[in-house]
Each structure stands twice: as C-alpha cells, then as structure tokens.
Amino acid sequence: MRIAIAADELAGVAALLGERLRRRGHEPVPHGVLAEGERDDWAWASESAARDVAEGRAQQAVVCCWTGTGASIAANKVPGIRAALCGDAATAAGARRWNDANVLALSLRTTTEALLEEILDAWFAGAPSEEAEDRANVAHLGEIGSG
Secondary structure, eight states: OEEEEEESSSOTTGGGHHHHHHHTTOEEEEEETTSTTSOOSHHHHHHHHHHHHHTTSOSEEEEEESSSHHHHHHHHTSTTOOEEEOSSHHHHHHHHHHHOOOEEEEETTTOOHHHHHHHHHHHHHOOOOOOHHHHHHHHHHHHTTOO
C-alpha cells in the first residue's frame, strides 16, 4: 500500500517512519522535511500528505508534528480526510474501526520507537466497522459543513 508520510522536523520518530512502513510492506511517499525541496512547515506538509490520500496517490497517510495536533488539524481540512491523532495502539485501532480514519497523526514529542511500532501494528491490523451505526456516523462526516 502507498502511504504518504509527512513531518515538519526530523525529531522523535520522524526519520524512522519510512523504514518502519517499508518493513511492513508499504511504499512511503514522503512530504515536508522528509522530501527534498518541499516546504516543511506542519500545515503544508500535512496538507500534501492528506491530498495524496484524497486524490488517490496514496491509500493512507501518517502525518507528524511536535504535538500531532496541528498535523491532524491540517489534514482534516482536506475534503474526504479523516485524520486521527493517536497516542496509543488502542486509540489507533479504534480510529480505524469506528471512524474509518485514513490519516494517522502522531506526536513527535511523545511517540517513542516502541510506541510507534505498537501504533502502526494496530493501525494496519484495523479495518473499518461494518456495523450500520458506525457506517452512518462516518457517512455523516461528509455531510457536516457541506450544506
């Protein structure tokens, strides 16, 4: 699977993302500080990764900034994106299941290498729920703000 990745600085686990995704059989598509010649500010880098997902150049994305909050907010501004800031594996699994999240946001400050492994394992093991109530909630996200 093609996974867009973005970070605004090479702090914390940012430099590990590409290798950890390749190890899992994915093809990383780098943005921000991870791509030569791109603007590395969190809003621009996260938007680029999210647009890859929204426009079909990648199936999912992982976006990072110091807290993960700004990266998540920027990604969520792109129509069709459901970015989730995940600080642990249980949150990542829930974001995939109940929210059909297609962008994982991470904090470069708090995500350790061990935690990164757990979060990525849970994220990629997860799948969207088939429950009608869950599907209705995800569908409603596309309706919010469109009227």
